[in-house]
Amino acid sequence: MLSRRFFATAVKEVTHVSDVVIVGGGPAGLTMAAAIKSSHILKDLQCTLVESSDMCRSLQDYCDDPPERILNRCVSITPATVEHMKQLAAWKFVRPDRIQNYDYIRTYDGLTNASMDFDSPNLATMIENSNIQSSLYQRILELNSEQPLNQLVLKDNTKVTGITRDSKTNWPIVKLSNGDTIKTRLLIGCDGGRSPVRKFAGIESRGWAYNTWGIVGTLKYKNTGFRSPTGWQRFLPTGPLAQLPLPDSWLSIVWSVPPELAMILMSLSDKSFISILNAASRLSQDELNYLYKIARDEPEKLQDEVNWRLQVFNNKLTADQEEKYPLEVDYIVPKSRGRFPLKLSHADDYVDERIALVGDAAHTTHPLAGQGLNMGQADIQSLVKTLETARERGLDYGTKFALEPYFSTRYPANHVMLGVVDKIHKIYSAKFPPLVWARSLGVNVLNNLPLLKDLIVGQVSHRKMP
Ligand SMILES: Cc1cc2nc3c(=O)[nH]c(=O)nc-3n(C[C@H](O)[C@H](O)[C@H](O)COP(=O)(O)OP(=O)(O)OC[C@H]3O[C@@H](n4cnc5c(N)ncnc54)[C@H](O)[C@@H]3O)c2cc1C
Known part of the structure; x- marks a missing residue:
């Protein structure tokens, strides 16, 4: 738990000002950074990404790893996520020797063997988290070299140790472990399930x-x-x-x-x-x-x-x-x-004055449906669109008013997904014989309804169905 002192640290002197500060260099943070710098409406914003780990070196090392050393943190990503990474021109940096597309998934009940098969071209792609992060990192380096005046500032090995607000402007001031402080118009928390940014904003996160x-x-x-x-x-x-x-x-x-x-x-x-x-x-x-x-x-x-x-x-x-x-x-x-540890959590709000939460900072889910990272990607698309609209309309994009469409678009969609995954988890944890019988009957019936199964695949992979 972060103490109240984390947020109350007095800031003597602000050393930097940045239009946007992104906290976290996980899949969400790096995607957010690449998306801002790829947008012709947002790319001129001064943007800083802060990450506590030795990110740049480890992602650079990843590129030179031998093919047989596949890492243990892998995710299943949907065609929609692949498409998003292609739009950001990051997919070309993915190591193709370390991904696997698959068209078929078979689920079966440990008690009754009732099974359901999902069969669809390009159902999903397995990829290491590091492969995703490294491709985004390389895309950011490429964007930085293409736009020398609008470079993203990457501060890794640097922890956010405190956040406070400017007494005059109310802008967040982020205090870093290297002693720097950055005042920002918009602070984006891509800082994972225990999000210091969410705690600073006082946004409640519910779940179990x-x-x-x-x-x-x-x-x-x-x-x-x-x-x-x-x-x-x-x-x-x-x-x-x-x-x-x-x-x-x-x-x-x-x-x-x-x-x-x-x-x-x-x-x-x-x-x-x-x-x-x-x-x-x-x-x-x-x-x-x-x-x-x-x-x-x-x-x-x-x-x-x-x-x-x-x-x-x-x-x-x-x-x-x-x-x-x-x-x-x-x-x-x-x-x-x-x-x-596996946890369901959902923040009550994704935005506050000059604050936005993205990815695991806003929601975490059981991995049984492989949705956590994919939901974060959809968050980013929505937040970028919201920021672009605000800028096009001449609004101050950091205000809660301007950020609100992001929350109202993504919260209901995420809420449904979190609920569905939680129900699947509960139904399959049951050992009570009538319930086990009922779920197996349901699965057997569903397995013979291809149209309904196509609909489920379409929803889970965020694809539009014919
Ligand atoms: C076992 C397991 C399997 C999964 N399988 C899938 C799957 O198949 N498909 C899928 O879509 N999802 C899956 N997920 C979920 C997915 O891994 C997460 O949703 C995703 O990695 C979250 O990314 P993120 O960038 O939001 O957060 P994180 O990856 O947690 O990144 C947060 C970053 O913020 C940094 N940070 C935190 N605090 C600070 C600070 N104070 N200062 C500076 N930096 C800070 C951290 O160092 C970290 O790099 C799985 C999860 C688990 C646990």
Whole structure:
């Protein structure tokens, strides 16, 4: 928690003034910066981006990484997000050897096996967060060289340590860890779920923790046979296990589990973790519960326990049934396992006088539908349009009045998405037999209604349907 003192720090002397200050160099902050500097209506604004991490060096290093070192923070992005990055001329800098398009996703119920398949050309693209950030960073460098008089100022390794307001103009004054202070007409918080900018503005954020951790990792299938790249999601009562395709039989996982199970899974050796992951994509919940106990109490026995159970299970499968499960995983990149707490949160407002919130600073969601970053991209498109309109009309773009259309456009859309994802999470967490039966019946019916499924795909991928 940030103390009140964070915001109350007295500013002796303002060292810089900037039309716009963006806090955060994550996917949202870098996209926001590239979008402002690409807009013929906004590009002359003096714009500064502040990021606490060693961003520029790590994004530069990313470009020279060997192809096999795919990082563990990957996201599934929609065609709308790809299109946005193309419009910003950032997509040309994406490393193509480290992305994977996929047309097909299969979801199946861990208790009943009821399944739903989504099949649509270019359904989504898997990409590392760093690939997104690095491409935007390179685009910003390109824009800076094209527009030497309108360069974006990038301040990485620099933390925002305090925010206050100018007593005369009411403009935000941002205090930085290097001792500088910047007064700004518009402060944009792209500073993630714990957003200091949101706290400074006193904007309430509502929601709840899912009491769940998302375990991520980069792994490799034993062989991919002739299968086309497919996304898999098994809804277990402990939380969904998603296996998403990367190039050359690599895959990225997000396995959502309660904290106690997360501790066990994180403590396993790489080989034992692979065993239990393969078990979790096929075996029954009763068997998994038993295996989780073995993993906790006698981890040295886990691989043998899993192997014979999987052998029994696999021997019963016909070739057709085999296709309904992901292939066996046999390698994990050492140290690629990581875990993240999962939370639903939604800010009551996205704007205040001279403040706008974007991306995770405004909302966070469960990753089961792969929407968080995509929602942030849609926020940016809306905020840029709002700023452009304000400027064209000769308004002061930093006022709450001018910023209001951004909030009124994005809040309802995000609210619906957050609600839908939360409901899916709740429905699939249920173990009560009548509910499990009802959800499986619903899924089976829905799976046979292609038009309705196309509609869902269209909504989730933000595509206009024919
Ligand atoms: C396990 C998992 C899987 C996910 N999968 C998907 C997916 O498949 N598809 C999808 O669309 N989304 C997915 N998401 C969500 C997605 O990762 C986030 O929505 C997205 O990364 C948020 O980007 P952001 O730029 O808003 O925030 P962040 O990435 O959190 O960036 C915030 C930045 O602000 C900086 N910052 C914070 N405070 C300060 C300060 N005081 N001073 C300076 N800098 C500061 C931080 O250093 C950071 O770089 C997933 C999330 C998780 C946890």
